[in-house]
Amino acid sequence: MFLPALLLAILWIGHACFWTFWLNNLYGRRLTKRFLKPWRLLTGLVIASGLPLLWWSFEYDPQHGFPVGLWSSLVSFYFALCMLLGAVVFPIVTIIRLRRRPPASLLKEATRTLDLRAELGDHAVGDGYYRRIATLPFNGVFRVDFTDLVLAPPRLPQAWDGLTILLLSDFHFHGTPSRVWFERIFDKIAKEPPPDLVVLAGDFVDSDAHRDWIVPLLGRLKWTECGIAILGNHDEHHEPERVRTELKQAGYRVLSNTMETVAIRGVPCELIGHEGPWFPPGPLLAPDAKTFRLCVSHTPDNFSWGVCNDIDLMLCGHVHGGQIRLPIIGSIFVPSVYSRRYDMGVFGYGNLTMVVGRGLSGKEPIRFRCNPQVIRMTLKRPRPGGVG
Ligand SMILES: [Fe+2]
Incomplete structure (x- = not known):
């Protein structure tokens, strides 16, 4: 029970990192409020509910193993990316940020x-x-x-x-x-x-x-x-x-x-x-x-x-x-x-x-x-x- 919960947490952290990065990036650019405001709302919704929806659409069945097909491949790729972000990139970035020293000036x-x-x-x-x-x-x-x-x-x-x-x-x-x-x-x-x-x-x-x-x-x-x-x-x-x-x-x-x-x-x-x-x-x-x-x-x-x-x-x-x-x-x-x-x-x-x-x-x-x-x-x- 503990391991699946941990994996799910890491997956969700990676998922949240991915969408937050792009939200931050877009908000740093010269884009109209008519685009940015709905995008911010969408990002919130996707972070809150996107992962369960993707898992549900993945149609994994323990009886018949992993599904095949384009959509399932895309979802698998996205899950792998989220695992990488959640388990490796996010912890490394956090450590780098905590250890950052101000400049000599x-x-x-x-x-x-x-x-x-x-x-x-x-x-x-x-x-x-x-x-x-x-x-x-x-x-x-x-x-x-x-x-x-x-x-x-x-x-x-x-x-x-x-x-x-x-x-x-x-x-x-x-x-x-x-x-x-x-x-x-x-x-x-x-x-x-x-x-x-x-x-x-x-x-x-x-x-x-x-x-x-x-x-x-x-x-x-x-x-x-x-x-x-x-x-x-x-x-x-x-x-x-x-x-x-x-x-x-x-x-x-x-x-x-x-x-x-x-x-x-x-x-x-x-x-x-x-x-x-x-x-x-x-x-x-x-x-x-x-x-x-x-x-x-x-x-x-x-x-x-x-x-x-x-x-x-x-x-x-x-x-x-x-x-x-x-x-x-x-x-x-x-x-x-x-x-x-x-x-x-x-x-x-x-x-x-x-x-x-x-x-x-x-x-x-x-x-x-x-x-x-x-x-x-x-x-x-x-x-x-x-x-x-
Ligand atoms: Fe400001």
Whole structure:
């Protein structure tokens, strides 16, 4: 009894991995909601019921052995694939993910958590469409992590030793969490000395009406050098040009797939915004960087693009850490062509350091072991002879 149950469990894990991978991959692409939403529903149904249906259609009969025919061969092949995914690929990927070490350019990481539901009570909830989900007891949607990172990108100019950057993304203004909840976060940020740069990595609104929140909320943030913003895929559905106008009114430099050379502490820096793949074409850069290149990219899927384009520091959002993170396994649904690979954290290759934040909110206000996140970075010069 135990062995068949174990085999069935492995088979189902492989089956779920197969369909979740393709759901993640498709959600990382520039596809319409009219396709993606039914596909997500179909994926849920197939994961929940597909395996018993396939077994039933397989027509295995202990009296007469395994059936023959094209359909039975296809089902057999699919079962073998699921066994491989469930018994080999999934455990190996899980071990690799658990053992992953951050890049050498990450020197320090520390997080403090603020439970704003405890502090604000029902004032945190607001009037969004899914507000009842937000109040479920396990939901961490109102608990905010304030993460401090110390990074040493290899080509950091001497004058930027100690430069601070505040990274925020994925506001998804639509009513829940409430405006009061966001105000409380920005008040908390305002108690700290202003950073040199404020970077907003997209997904500002999930409703036309909530574009009105952009100026009064994001206009509260202060900086000493410059504030930068780009749009995300959710902004595409709410008159993106009007979102850009609001951001400019709030004082931000909106880098829509463009590059601007800006002096920061007197040193030129190429600031780049990458809104691809949702707002094509992506930015076109000269092959070799003449200065430090700082890129704000909504999705971390542009990591390889960043390596090829000599980017030094790439700041991203979009994937929300997966929003639901299971013990040991981690994230499940991550809208990325790389599936769960860049779901959150710091990644590096060559001269590139990429920081992926979990964002502040989401269209569906549900989070489990994956708090909203505010990231404050301090950049340090690498020590001679090695990073850090
Ligand atoms: Fe988002």
